[in-house]
Every structure is written in structure tokens, then in C-alpha cells.
Amino acid sequence: MRTAVEAAEGRTTHNIYEYFNAVLINEVDEEGNNVELGGEFVLEPNDHFNNLSVNLSLSVVQVPTNMYNKDPAIVNGVYWSEALNKVFVDNFEKDPSLIWQYFGSAKGFFRQYPGVKWHPDEHGVIAFDCRNRKWYIQAATSPKDVVILVDVSGSMKGLRLTIARQTVSSILDTLGDDDFFNIIAYNQEMHYVEPCLNGTLVRADRNNKAHFREHLDKLFAKGIGLLGDALTEAFTILNDFNQTGHGSVCSQAIMLVTDGATQMYDDVFAKFNWPDRKVRIFPYLIGRESAFADNMKWMACANKGYFSQISTLADVQENVMRYLHVMSRPKVIDHEHDTVWTEAYVDSTSRNKKGPSLMTTVAMPVFSTKNETVSGILLGVVGTDIPLQELMKIIPKHLLGIHGYAFAITNNGYILTHPDLRPLVTHCLLNPLIHYVPCLGL
Numbered sequence: 001m002r003t004a005v006e007a008a009e010g011r012t013t014h015n016i017y018e019y020f021n022a023v024l025i026n027e028v029d030e031e032g033n034n035v036e037l038g039g040e041f042v043l044e045p046n047d048h049f050n051n052l053s054v055n056l057s058l059s060v061v062q063v064p065t066n067m068y069n070k071d072p073a074i075v076n077g078v079y080w081s082e083a084l085n086k087v088f089v090d091n092f093e094k095d096p097s098l099i100w101q102y103f104g105s106a107k108g109f110f111r112q113y114p115g116v117k118w119h120p121d122e123h124g125v126i127a128f129d130c131r132n133r134k135w136y137i138q139a140a141t142s143p144k145d146v147v148i149l150v151d152v153s154g155s156m157k158g159l160r161l162t163i164a165r166q167t168v169s170s171i172l173d174t175l176g177d178d179d180f181f182n183i184i185a186y187n188q189e190m191h192y193v194e195p196c197l198n199g200t201l202v203r204a205d206r207n208n209k210a211h212f213r214e215h216l217d218k219l220f221a222k223g224i225g226l227l228g229d230a231l232t233e234a235f236t237i238l239n240d241f242n243q244t245g246h247g248s249v250c251s252q253a254i255m256l257v258t259d260g261a262t263q264m265y266d267d268v269f270a271k272f273n274w275p276d277r278k279v280r281i282f283p284y285l286i287g288r289e290s291a292f293a294d295n296m297k298w299m300a301c302a303n304k305g306y307f308s309q310i311s312t313l314a315d316v317q318e319n320v321m322r323y324l325h326v327m328s329r330p331k332v333i334d335h336e337h338d339t340v341w342t343e344a345y346v347d348s349t350s351r352n353k354k355g356p357s358l359m360t361t362v363a364m365p366v367f368s369t370k371n372e373t374v375s376g377i378l379l380g381v382v383g384t385d386i387p388l389q390e391l392m393k394i395i396p397k398h399l400l401g402i403h404g405y406a407f408a409i410t411n412n413g414y415i416l417t418h419p420d421l422r423p424l425v426t427h428c429l430l431n432p433l434i435h436y437v438p439c440l441g442l
Helices: 072-081 084-094 134-140 159-173 206-216 227-243 266-272 293-302 313-327 329-334 388-393
Strands: 044-046 052-055 060-062 101-105 110-113 144-151 180-186 190-192 251-258 279-286 308-310 345-352 355-367 378-387 415-417
Touching: 072 101, 084 101, 084 110, 134 355, 134 378, 144 159, 144 227, 159 206, 159 251, 159 279, 159 313, 180 206, 180 227, 190 227, 227 251, 227 266, 251 293, 251 313, 266 293, 279 293, 279 313, 308 313, 313 329, 329 355, 355 388, 355 415, 378 388, 388 415
Parallel strands: 144 180, 144 251, 251 279, 279 308
Antiparallel strands: 044 052, 060 110, 101 110, 101 378, 180 190, 345 355, 355 378
């Protein structure tokens, strides 16, 4: 599949540029006129796409509900990525077995081919954000070990603790199966969110993340916050875990969720992290007050991280996402176009005679190569879905013997394809590419 990185180069944004929004296409107002960013969009049923009504000539763009769909950064990105239309069409003509092709932007928009209409849920919301999907996370960032520190001192009571919980939950959304993590709540003492996992890290798979989320509701605020002790604990865990040879054996980070830091704790950083600065620090300042913002900004800058301030629940997701740009820098600098494959999942939009099809996604990062960017920037991730039955077709069965069979597993031990792999649970999906990984069994 040609990714057309050269197509992902910025061009001057046209002041009146409009695009086909996946939710607004073919929508009309009370007077019968096409709504803005909608317009007439030809859709025809297609057998190859399970009789969904699609447009094989154009792609559509989905923007998360919590983002303004005419934000200049969104419109500019949609404008230059329009060149991918031709790439998608050419790819499909060269390989008619291809199904969904797409580009997930680092800005949040999602360009999908062929064009198809998306429908909100009963609340009028589409929660899909491509940057939270496994294929995006795995392709955009290197594997990482992460310790999340949550301030539960008395000053975090009320709304601040609610925002902190949501911030931690959003951070978990950005972790994939190649990552390892733990969560420590601190005041005058250290409280591991899961006491059974004291002093170690666990893989950020679906079950572990769900387990930790259940424990977040049990956090309550009291006492004083000893951040120095919490940082020491986090550095110790990361160092000890790395020396065992387990974990990602790659990037390391500490996520600090607090309403302030009274000092810069340079003595802790000097002891554990300088001069190599192997551990990046990402402070999230909770609340509107900025009294301690300078200290937290300094922590981020002195440890190759990024500072964010989160004042409301609506600010959480977009502010959390910003750290991914920093964590992607090693790949950007080295121009590592690593191809990643996800584990098998069920896509109810693609069915065969036996029911929903098992799929895998193959994806790779897209970088800017413009001269004005010294090290380049991550533009997003390009990907396509592949039915597992297509993989099975290329297996040389005549070489396996009468009782032989082939199977494939991912680097994390997930079964990618096996003759007896089958879905145990299916989900009704409103939109293509909003994939859930149900239980799979042999």
C-alpha cells in the first residue's frame, strides 16, 4: 500500500475551503438546503463493503465531537491531506481486495476511504478519536514504561479530584499492548492503586487498564502531598524494572497529575535522571490557579517532557494527547516507518457467510519532511484493514502436510490467525472502523 508521505506536505490553506464531513454529508436544514460541511455526496451500495453505501471516488473526514470541525488546524490538515484521495483510489484499483483505508491525523481528524456516512449515537455524539485507537498508538510512539503519579492531598478535593481521575483514565486510553504502567496515589504516604502490584509495572492490555480504572473511583483526598517522595518512588520503579529486562526496554515517562508543586525538586532529578534524562516528565496541572505553574513547567523542560494545564473536564482529552507528540520524537528524528499489526478483532461491518469477519489492521507513521522542521514532526498514521481470510489465502498449504496447519501470533502473544480462531462475542457498531476487540477463543 502506497502511503504517499509526499502528499502529506502542507499547502496554503484556502480561506473558504470546505470538506465532506462524515456526519454532515447529505444532511439538509429546515429549508432543504445542504448544511455547511455537508453537501450532496453520492453513496451507492457495494458488495465488497458488505452492501454499505459508499463512494469509491472520494474519502470523508470525521472530527471528534469534542473538537471544532472548522478549527484552522483541522481545516489546514484536511486541506493538504485531500491529496490522499487519489492515493486511496489508486491503491484500491491496484489491489481490489483492499477494504478500508484511512489516515489518522495527529490533530485529531480522521480521513477514511471509501467515503461513508457516519451516524452519532442516541446522544448525538461520536466519541471516536483515531488517536486513541491501538493502531495509531502502536504506530505513532515507541513502546514505553509509564508511572502515573496522582496527587490525593487535601487540596485535591471535589472537582479537582474528579478531573484528576478523568485525566488518568485518558492517559490509560493512550497506552497500548506494547506499554507497561502503574498508578501511584500520593499524599504523605504512597498508595498503589492496586496494592498487589506494589513496586512493579504491568502490561497496558485491555484487562489491566479496566482493572485499574475500577480502583480510580476509590481514591479520596486528604492530608498533605509529599511529591519528592512520590518522584523518588517512580524513578526507583522505572530503574529497577528496566534492569530486569522486562517491560518495553525503550522510552520511560512519569505522568504527574497534581494541583501544584511548591518547589522544583531538582535534587531528585539530579540524583535519578540527570544528565542522561532517560525519563521524561509530563506534569498536568489541575485547576485554574497558576501559582505553581512555573515550577511544573520547569520540571517538564528540564526533563524533556511537556507541561499541560487542565481546568475543566472538557479540557482533559486534548491536553492529555499532547504528550504523544513528544513521545513520538525518537521515531520522527530517526524516520522509523515501522509497520505495526494489531491483534485480531471483529468488525461487524464486514461479514461473510459465517457471520462477522475477523480483521487485523496494518499501520505506519507519516512524518513531515519540510525543510523548516529541523527534526520533522509526526503528521499522523496511515492504515488499512485486512481480513484474516486474506492472510490465510497466501499460506502455502501444500507445504504443510495433510495434518498440518498454519497460525500466527503477534509480538505480545495475541493470536492473529488460526484455523479455529472464532469470535465469542459480537458487537453492533454504528460506524465502520469503530472497532471493539471482543473475546476471541480457540
